[in-house]
Amino acid sequence: MKRPTCGVLMGELLKVVLLLTAVGVSPGVMGDCGGTYLDAKGTITSPGYPNNYPMNQLCVYTIKASPDTRIKFWCEEMKLQESVGCTKDWLMVNGVYVCGKTKLRDVYGQGELKVEFRSDNKIKAPGFLCHYERVTGTDYEEQLTNTLTASSTTGLRYDAPCECAKVIQKNEWRGNFQSDLVITVPKATTSWSICLRFSQPISNLRVWIANPSTTTGRTVTLTNKSYNGNQAQGSILKIDFIVSYTGVKPAVTSLTFNGSPLCLQ
Numbered sequence: 528m529k530r531p532t533c534g535v536l537m538g539e540l541l542k543v544v545l546l547l548t549a550v551g552v553s554p555g556v557m558g559d560c561g562g563t564y565l566d567a568k569g570t571i572t573s574p575g576y577p578n579n580y581p582m583n584q585l586c587v588y589t590i591k592a593s594p595d596t597r598i599k600f601w602c603e604e605m606k607l608q609e610s611v612g613c614t615k616d617w618l619m620v621n622g623v624y625v626c627g628k629t630k631l632r633d634v635y636g637q638g639e640l641k642v643e644f645r646s647d648n649k650i651k652a653p654g655f656l657c658h659y660e661r662v663t664g665t666d667y668e669e670q671l672t673n674t675l676t677a678s679s680t681t682g683l684r685y686d687a688p689c690e691c692a693k694v695i696q697k698n699e700w701r702g703n704f705q706s707d708l709v710i711t712v713p714k715a716t717t718s719w720s721i722c723l724r725f726s727q728p729i730s731n732l733r734v735w736i737a738n739p740s741t742t743t744g745r746t747v748t749l750t751n752k753s754y755n756g757n758q759a760q761g762s763i764l765k766i767d768f769i770v771s772y773t774g775v776k777p778a779v780t781s782l783t784f785n786g787s788p789l790c791l792q
């Protein structure tokens with residue numbers, strides 16, 4: 528049998544890459560980790576659905592319509608890791624978190640609806656299959672006082688949108704790990720500083736979109752670059768960093784944003 532030449536192989540690879548790129552840029556494709564959805568109606572699912580979703584995902588799905596248009600959102604299938612208070616894997620709409628098999632039924636938004644999906648570093652499951660559509664009529668007014676009907680009360684948590692930070696590890700090799708620090712900006716700001724505390728001293732820190740006060744030790748302050756000091760309330764700040772260490776692996780144990788502590792998820 529003749530082996531394909533490198534040229535052919537590269538051609539095939541290129542096709543795959545182009546295909547993936549095409550899928551990646553078109554909004555609203557099923558199974559994407561987040562995106563912007565502009566259609567009058569559509570479906571969103573967890574990444575890879577109906578296969579298990581990957582670990583360490585943070586997906587933000589923004590469903591948009593004109594400001595005077597209502598959007599209805601509901602879930603047909605839900606199979607997420609279950610945890611008390613939905614602190615591990617969860618789906619969140621309008622500050623309501625669900626997990627396990629709790630289905631969201633008829634959640635409404637005006638003009639825009641943000642849906643967030645998070646998976647932690649343990650236990651995968653098939654995930655969710657949900658739909659949205661633009662609606663007219665009176666349902667919405669009734670729903671304003673009762674924004675959610677869940678099929679059960681286990682696996683349910685009501686919360687103000689969380690002022691939380693997440694450290695999501697993406698990569699690890701001997702003496703190093705690479706993570707995203709993901710912060711939902713609690714309050715609009717024109718400049719920021721983030722104080723990070725580690726459980727063990729670090730021996731080096733690489734970070735690209737912030738200036739670190741130091742690259743060693745247990746406490747580091749990250750300040751904004753000239754181009755990213757302005758952050759709206761609720762915007763998501765994702766800071767990619769690489770930590771090097773010797774001995775016990777350090778973990779981020781606490782952090783503050785502009786002096787206020789944020790909980791860590």
Ligand SMILES: *[C@@H]1O[C@H](CO)[C@@H](O)[C@H](O)[C@H]1NC(C)=O
Binds near residue numbers: 750754
């Ligand atoms: C932080 O952002 C502000 C603009 O909002 C800018 O004036 C300041 O220089 C930035 N800080 C650094 C260290 O670049």
